[in-house]
Amino acid sequence: KATYRVCTLPGDGIGPEIMAEGKKVLAAVGEKANVDFVCEDHLIGGAAIDACGSPLPDETLNAAKASDAVLLASVGGPKWDSTDPNAPRPEQGLLGIRKGLGLYTNLRPVKIYDALAGASTLRPEVIKGVDLVIVRELIGGLYFGRRERFYDEPGAGANGGRGQRAYDTMEYREYEVERIARKAFEAARKRRNKVTSVDKRNVLETSRMWREVVHRVHDEEFPEVELEDLLVDNTAMQLINRPADFDVIVTENMFGDILSDEAAQITGSLGMLASASLGDGVSLFEPSAGSAPDIAGKGIANPLAQILSAGMMLTYAFDMTEEAGWVESAVERVLDDGWRTRDIADDATPADHVLGCAAMGDKVVEYL
Amino acid sequence: KATYRVCTLPGDGIGPEIMAEGKKVLAAVGEKANVDFVCEDHLIGGAAIDACGSPLPDETLNAAKASDAVLLASVGGPKWDSTDPNAPRPEQGLLGIRKGLGLYTNLRPVKIYDALAGASTLRPEVIKGVDLVIVRELIGGLYFGRRERFYDEPGAGANGGRGQRAYDTMEYREYEVERIARKAFEAARKRRNKVTSVDKRNVLETSRMWREVVHRVHDEEFPEVELEDLLVDNTAMQLINRPADFDVIVTENMFGDILSDEAAQITGSLGMLASASLGDGVSLFEPSAGSAPDIAGKGIANPLAQILSAGMMLTYAFDMTEEAGWVESAVERVLDDGWRTRDIADDATPADHVLGCAAMGDKVVEYL
Numbered sequence: 072k073a074t075y076r077v078c079t080l081p082g083d084g085i086g087p088e089i090m091a092e093g094k095k096v097l098a099a100v101g102e103k104a105n106v107d108f109v110c111e112d113h114l115i116g117g118a119a120i121d122a123c124g125s126p127l128p129d130e131t132l133n134a135a136k137a138s139d140a141v142l143l144a145s146v147g148g149p150k151w152d153s154t155d156p157n158a159p160r161p162e163q164g165l166l167g168i169r170k171g172l173g174l175y176t177n178l179r180p181v182k183i184y185d186a187l188a189g190a191s192t193l194r195p196e197v198i199k200g201v202d203l204v205i206v207r208e209l210i211g212g213l214y215f216g217r218r219e220r221f222y223d224e225p226g227a228g229a230n231g232g233r234g235q236r237a238y239d240t241m242e243y244r245e246y247e248v249e250r251i252a253r254k255a256f257e258a259a260r261k262r263r264n265k266v267t268s269v270d271k272r273n274v275l276e277t278s279r280m281w282r283e284v285v286h287r288v289h290d291e292e293f294p295e296v297e298l299e300d301l302l303v304d305n306t307a308m309q310l311i312n313r314p315a316d317f318d319v320i321v322t323e324n325m326f327g328d329i330l331s332d333e334a335a336q337i338t339g340s341l342g343m344l345a346s347a348s349l350g351d352g353v354s355l356f357e358p359s360a361g362s363a364p365d366i367a368g369k370g371i372a373n374p375l376a377q378i379l380s381a382g383m384m385l386t387y388a389f390d391m392t393e394e395a396g397w398v399e400s401a402v403e404r405v406l407d408d409g410w411r412t413r414d415i416a417d418d419a420t421p422a423d424h425v426l427g428c429a430a431m432g433d434k435v436v437e438y439l
Numbered sequence: 440k441a442t443y444r445v446c447t448l449p450g451d452g453i454g455p456e457i458m459a460e461g462k463k464v465l466a467a468v469g470e471k472a473n474v475d476f477v478c479e480d481h482l483i484g485g486a487a488i489d490a491c492g493s494p495l496p497d498e499t500l501n502a503a504k505a506s507d508a509v510l511l512a513s514v515g516g517p518k519w520d521s522t523d524p525n526a527p528r529p530e531q532g533l534l535g536i537r538k539g540l541g542l543y544t545n546l547r548p549v550k551i552y553d554a555l556a557g558a559s560t561l562r563p564e565v566i567k568g569v570d571l572v573i574v575r576e577l578i579g580g581l582y583f584g585r586r587e588r589f590y591d592e593p594g595a596g597a598n599g600g601r602g603q604r605a606y607d608t609m610e611y612r613e614y615e616v617e618r619i620a621r622k623a624f625e626a627a628r629k630r631r632n633k634v635t636s637v638d639k640r641n642v643l644e645t646s647r648m649w650r651e652v653v654h655r656v657h658d659e660e661f662p663e664v665e666l667e668d669l670l671v672d673n674t675a676m677q678l679i680n681r682p683a684d685f686d687v688i689v690t691e692n693m694f695g696d697i698l699s700d701e702a703a704q705i706t707g708s709l710g711m712l713a714s715a716s717l718g719d720g721v722s723l724f725e726p727s728a729g730s731a732p733d734i735a736g737k738g739i740a741n742p743l744a745q746i747l748s749a750g751m752m753l754t755y756a757f758d759m760t761e762e763a764g765w766v767e768s769a770v771e772r773v774l775d776d777g778w779r780t781r782d783i784a785d786d787a788t789p790a791d792h793v794l795g796c797a798a799m800g801d802k803v804v805e806y807l
């Protein structure tokens with residue numbers, strides 16, 4: 072009987088609640104597939120700061136490295152918002168584990184569930200058929216470049232040198248662009264064979280290098296995949312104008328952060344979106360939405376993104392595509408039968424079809 | 440009789456066509472208000488590259504500096520796309536004149552015209568009442584920071600030092616944030632008294648400084664204006680989710696580039712959106728949309744954004760708010776009476792109400 076060790080990181084806010092449902096579904100899949108998923112909780116984010124002063128204790132990173140896959144829920148919350156610039160921040164745990172595991176590829180699929188199309192603020196005919204994936208570079212660029220804040224010497228620089236000065240650095244090396252481009256083209260091959268590479272080539276040097284390298288990788292290794300370039304500002308428009316036209320969108324870290332959230336919002340059901348972060352070793356899976364501190368502890372959070380993240384883990388970490396299909400199809404049928412959590416319910420949902428977090432997890436297990 | 444010297448920069452693509460209509464309307468306003476607008480064309484962008492090898496000839500920058508205001512149409516086009524990294528690019532003309540005139544404030548109003556609400560891909564009830572302005576910092580950040588590309592020394596750095604490396608720098612000084620924050624609060628005072636300051640404080644040092652400085656300016660000088668902070672990724676979502684909730688959005692250059700285009704697309708009628716770029720001297724006014732090379736020379740471009748840019752010039756450069764009101768109201772009445780250019784026409788528009796570029800300019804003059 073195969074055994075997989077999953078490092079589970081419940082984190083903050085609704086994290087522990089939705090994680091419980093993710094594990095529930097995983098256990099049910101394990102039983103059906105005759106596989107053992109051994110989950111072990113570790114601390115990250117605000118919870119880790121509270122327990123031991125660091126958003127990513129060494130113990131957690133080591134456990135993650137020693138595991139077969141990492142399943143994360145969410146980190147952060149107002150409790151750890153501090154005006155002290157040196158105070159540890161929950162997000163550092165997330166950034167730290169991405170870097171620590173070398174997770175350079177972030178896959179964020181954005182897909183409209185027919186049953187939930189009404190939740191979108193876009194017109195139904197515009198979002199019909201939307202099925203794209205954002206391939207975001209995750210451990211480079213402005214997120215991990217050199218940054219500093221200091222005071223100008225009196226008299227030096229502009230404005231007589233008064234006041235503070237700060238900078239961040241958007242830096243990329245050729246091999247970092249190469250490897251993420253490859254992931255995008257590989258993803259496109261398994262989908263509709265089209266890649267949109269997003270940059271700001273008319274301004275940034277990193278973007279000019281980005282475009283050259285993406286085209287070289289394309290011409291040398293994936294000439295049969297359709298490739299188009301789009302400026303980041305134009306992409307922000309086209310995602311609203313013609314979202315269904317996109318297949319794979321590949322871009323650098325900060326642009327990917329902004330565009331993937333924009334694309335997620337287009338569906339109107341953020342609580343449904345899962346993501347995978349991949350490198351050359353252990354991978355990490357997490358919902359796209361945040362820790363929702365305002366509803367934490369109330370038992371009303373939507374666990375479906377967490378459950379679908381576990382589904383992505385089956386595909387990408389354990390090569391269990393068939394079993395991943397069970398999870399996706401169970402979620403789809405649950406929705407088709409009208410079961411909802413509060414965030415995706417609408418006026419047409421009968422009160423007895425609005426489920427709490429745990430009841431939704433149970434429902435998915437029932438449909439498995 | 441007052442005389443104002445306007446430096447007009449038709450630029451590329453549809454630029455010359457829409458500029459002609461902007462001038463037409465300006466002349467009509469001048470006649471009615473007994474003011475002389477003396478327009479003088481100068482070269483910028485691709486047209487300037489073709490004529491003298493530089494996207495911003497000294498002559499143009501000097502003429503702009505000596506004028507009372509600059510009215511720009513649009514720059515760029517595939518003709519000047521080059522794989523040679525040292526070839527001059529039309530956009531450098533735009534960036535150069537912004538920097539050369541010290542235009543640190545870019546105002547992009549985004550407003551739904553009732554008559555055009557159907558053009559949006561968002562549901563009518565979501566965009567109803569949208570009336571916001573993006574205040575974008577325009578001459579700092581990644582756009583003007585140090586950038587470079589080079590080869591790592593063999594053996595040095597990551598990956599054994601193979602390949603290229605590139606970086607751009609996002610840099611801000613305290614006074615740059617202060618002055619743009621002030622512009623945002625001043626704008627809010629004349630509107631609905633609310634400012635949303637957008638940053639990525641959980642990652643960037645420039646954003647942490649940005650947030651501190653914006654709050655200091657707020658507390659010291661504008662305590663009566665409502666101020667909220669929003670992360671850039673969340674803003675990209677909320678613009679789609681609840682666009683009508685925003686009043687003034689203030690942000691740094693690159694975030695502003697992306698978010699203002701996203702916000703513009705929400706209206707579905709990009710050809711309607713004007714912008715003002717202000718500094719401490721001469722100001723510049725231009726449509727938000729681009730040079731649309733695909734329809735250039737066909738006489739079908741929408742000149743309304745250019746005409747409304749001239750309207751913003753009346754307000755911001757010449758303090759002629761009453762006359763600016765004439766222009767806005769003429770445009771609104773033209774739309775209310777069903778007159779359209781091709782880009783904003785729909786199935787319900789009778790063929791004889793679809794106007795070309797020049798005819799639309801004439802129509803606005805008629806309604807003045």
Ligand SMILES: CC(C)[C@H](C(=O)O)[C@@H](O)C(=O)O
Pocket residue numbers: 162165166328641642672
């Ligand atoms: C929490 C934050 C640092 C993070 C990011 O910006 O990458 C989040 O927004 C995300 O997209 O996963």
Ligand SMILES: CC(C)[C@H](C(=O)O)[C@@H](O)C(=O)O
Pocket residue numbers: 273274304530533534696
């Ligand atoms: C053409 C380009 C350099 C410019 C910018 O990015 O500022 C444009 O997109 C704009 O927003 O005015």
